[in-house]
Amino acid sequence: MKIFASQLRLPKRTLLVSLIASLTLAGCKLGEVGPSPKSNNEPEEPPVATGNLVFHLAYDEASGNTQEQVSDAAVVINNQFNNAERVVGVNGNALRTDGFSTYLDATFSLANPKNLTVETWVALESYPSDRELPYDQHKPSALVSQFDGSKGFTLDINTWGEYSFKVNVGGTLVTLKASERFPLYRWTHVAAVVDSVQGKANLLLNGVVVATANISKNQTLQLAERPLRVGKSHTDIVDGIFLLNGINGAFDDTRVYDYPLTSAALLANYQAGSSADSDAAIKTPASRFATDLQRPKFHAMPPAGWTNEPHGLVRSGNQLHMFYQRTPNGPFKTQSHWGHMVSEDFVNWTVLHDALYPTLAPNSTSGFDMKGIWAGDVVVSNGKAYAFYTNVNHSGDFNPGIALATSDSENFLTWEKQEPLIDSDQVQDFRDPYLWEENGTWHMLIGAKVQGKGGLAYYTSTNLLNWTYKPTFSSLSYATMDVGSEVWELPVFEPIGNGKHILLVNPVGGAVSKYDNTNPTRGLYWIGTWANGVFTPDYQQPKKLDLVRGHLSPTVERNDDGVLTAIGIVDERRSSQAQLDAGWAHTFSLAREWYLLPDNATLGQRPSEHLTSLRTAATPTSVANLSTTDVGATGATGRQLEFVLTLDNSSTAERYGFEVLANADRSEYTRVYYDAIGKRIVLDKRNSTTANEEDKVLIVENYDEAAFGKPTKFHVFIDGSVVDVFINDAAAFSFRSYPTKADSHGINVFAAQGTATFSALDYWSLKAISLQ
Template sequence: MPTYQQAAALVQSAGTDYSKESYRPQFHYSPPAMWLNDPNGMVYFEGEYHLMYQHHPESTVWGPMHWGHAVSKDLVAWETLPVAMSPDHNGAIFSGCAVVDWKDTSGFFDGGSGLVAIFTHADIYPDSDRPRQRQSLAYSKDKGRSWTFYTGNPVLSDTGITDFRDPKVFWMEEAGVWVMVLACGDHIRFYRSANLKDWDFASEFGKSDGSHYGVWECPDLFELPIDGSNRKKWVLIVSIGDNPDYPEGSKTQYYIGSFDGWKFVNENAPDTVLWLDEGRDNYAAVSWSDIPEEDGRRVIIGWMSNWRYANQTPTASWRGAATLPRVLSLTSRNGSVALTQMPVQEIERLREESFSWNGVAVTPEVPFIHKTNNDLLEIEANIDIRSGDEVHIQLKSSGQSETIIGYDPVREWLFIDRSKSGLTDFNPSFACKHGARVAPENGSIKLRIWLDRSAVEVFAGEGLVALTDQIFPDNPIDSVWISTESGRAELNSLHIHTLNSIYKPGNSTEQVSRRVNV
């Protein structure tokens, strides 16, 4: 296996065309080479969105963690920068966050402002095989191009807790303090600091709330308005690690409640479980810090994989990708408040050609068929399902692969079936059919679907339900079929947009005629 530097040199010397790689996502971020998992250190500063991530630069499987680094001006096109942070005498660089220290509360910036990363240093307790996880700081005075470890690291530790990691920090203006949200095995702990260096315990949450089928990881906490009003709620996000006894593998849940700077209070019953994404491949999702107030969005991104099979997915020179960036909102539905999510509008800039239809009836004998020579698609579908028959949107390749996005009106169930989606035998859990309840509105369902070379993201009900799945077709997907199992359904409206690759210079419309599996 080449080193990171050798791999980078090889890519540069070979002039690798990412648009020709069989499973390389074309509008989702992926590392040029080697391993990626959790998003880290996402922060907006001086016109750039920073996306850092768990990265093993020596292998395509998980290993000694570094922070990889990419930046974007529009959340669409990404420039990969050199590795931001590498392991030092305190250990590997596990997950964490980054903030803008506008007021120089840390004293790192000589009265100015700059970026501070708060992350978990991971090693082993001396003379032991017990993992040790402690929180540390690094700072950057040059827009994230170089990082300096704080000489006082670590700044927070607890010898009584083994899983003690993944800090998410934000400035709470009304309290005049930094708040840290930390994953601690089976619960969340909150800490407070005036300077990012000295932390005091505030409270804990969650030992009896929500799902506990795996270790808790990668928390986030933020406030959102409800339906754009002045009424607000706090949202706490918690990811859950893989448990062999549960078919879903790793997954992410959320809570809605209140937070006063000290304590989070869940407004739902403790046994209520709210899933961020009902697909198999959206994990460790956290949001960007310091997006300008005039923008007003809370934007989140996740790791598009699952610990059940993350080290086994069938890519060669790289492994792991990020979901599309998504805008989070709160909405009132049926007397309760729910989280909604939709990809950022900037993604629409990738649209190339658009095709539209209205009032099309489909049956098993007369399906709707759209052929395409572009396997990058955005689909908007409004489907009348009052006939009570199951509707299928089939994404088919010229080979034997097909991924089905279906809706069962009787069960009010939206699903993805990837059992015949292409390469699935690398792990017995991958070939599956799974979904979530989606209630129709006025006898119809509305879907937004993004299809990339090795991923499909489905959003229903204006983002009330999301399903994110990896797929590995045997050949490029070249047709969209819509039909019913029996009876008929009507496509009230259907829009199919072909998308440009972010890797084509100037978003050229040149089609790729041959791909290689790398």
């Protein structure tokens, strides 16, 4: 329990002195356990060292800056959102650090620094990030430090969870390193003690000594000319504009004493708070993004930080598990983790603890996935989950490789890593395995670089452990199927109906790039037949997954009706600075149902039927008979909105469509329309924002009217900065738009070269999903 001066109507310094005096009379010092009664025959114990609590951060404010309890000094907390966050702590509130912008520096000194105790509670969501470098080039971060590289003290922790205590005793830098990784996702009490009388230094975790060292007796500690810092190291590691090595977690009751607390006292301190709720501390506070107009509210995404492609979507019982690449520590890409979320309907998701993250081999400075856990797939066999992922390190075999982790725990919350199973020796490069089972045989496709171009590596197995390379998967050569890329990523291969299969890949590199107007990064697919271990495409030139670029790399699973359902990524189209300012990057698409169109050659896409659960009303608001020869307001507004716009057959306009995210003075709007003469879909983002942080472009793409039908139904979902468009429940695309004005939320109809009449506009407000 915390006691505050305001509760006792005493100044804090007076309260502290009174408490120390009373505890001294009882035979103990503040923070120590009192002595047990002794018999006359018991030997006398060495005198207990005495001293003072000299520094204490309680973090009990509701938000913002904090106060050092001993001196009453104000302490500024650095935080880019100008609102340092508080969460439920071990005692009262705790400081939530975001991993890339939150830390504090406080004035600190010791009058006669020969002894020292440092203790703090910390709950980590993840280990600090670093650049993807070999071990000997790595520099650790710190939980609490007063250090300049040689003088002072520091409680260090690195990106693989190794932690240690360093302190300068009499000019010698002493290091105490724990042998186990620091715990994640729980309140942990960590302490370091320097006792110059006994000549000992100890590092303790949850009241237990985990490392010890002998030191010279009666030596003075050499402190650094630095403030005491909480939340990051005194040495910054940066990647461009991004700080990588902040601490992503929560801190409570950071204390420093000028005397050595006993192990018993520190154990008692731990036991007093050991039942604290860590889940409440780890959650990203809702306040962090409460005013962010661009952040989606009903699209699945991590609570914060950087994310990349979802993958490994798999059903177990009535639950869907989706895994995805992420950096939990900030809006930057480095040392990728596997995030994990669950759903029962492809729409409403609950975020779980990260499934996988980079580690070192025991007692080693290397590890097969120390550089990152990249995309892959998950299958469930006999109730056990098998996660196949792309592991990367720095040299040697299996770099990259396909590694395996398994889980049979409830909700697949804990995973056991196996050794890598497959090396890339059959191709020039590879990544992102995809698996399926047929008649007792498991098949694996891996996106690859083959003879300098995009392609696939193909393997089979009967037990998910031993894999055999197969030289042929497709009847066509990859060179003839490729579009000038360097490697194919995240393949998908599934039956799509009527005896057909779909092969989908995401070519990258080479002549393919994110912002290229003629050959942008996007999902491409072939429809064909699958027999005797060979896929025979019905055509050589691939078809586009989306009409307009912006969405790619879907992961798939069957819904309750057996319909293939896909969720991809809708990536950012704004600057790195804008992503840093936001504190997050990228989102996932809405769930799409896939099916084969009547031409037997084209993929159809429509919104998942479960998306209706997001509607805040059972019936829509409807507007009938909207006609325009230019731009007409509809009266519908919203940044979280679904609408269906239906074209009347009497329309004569050669171009017709709609505008979203539009404001009244038309300084911001995004237009989507169909060019009926040229049979093209147009996305006009040239006026989408008044900010200079987006690719404000005009995108024109061919539209297959024979396959999809002339556009008469536009089904659209708007969610912050992401827009999902479905045409005739057959064609689809998703894109990003970033208007900055609060009133940029209007929906307009559009026409040119004639009159467009829309028989109905039906719209619904949509609710946010909870991702915690």
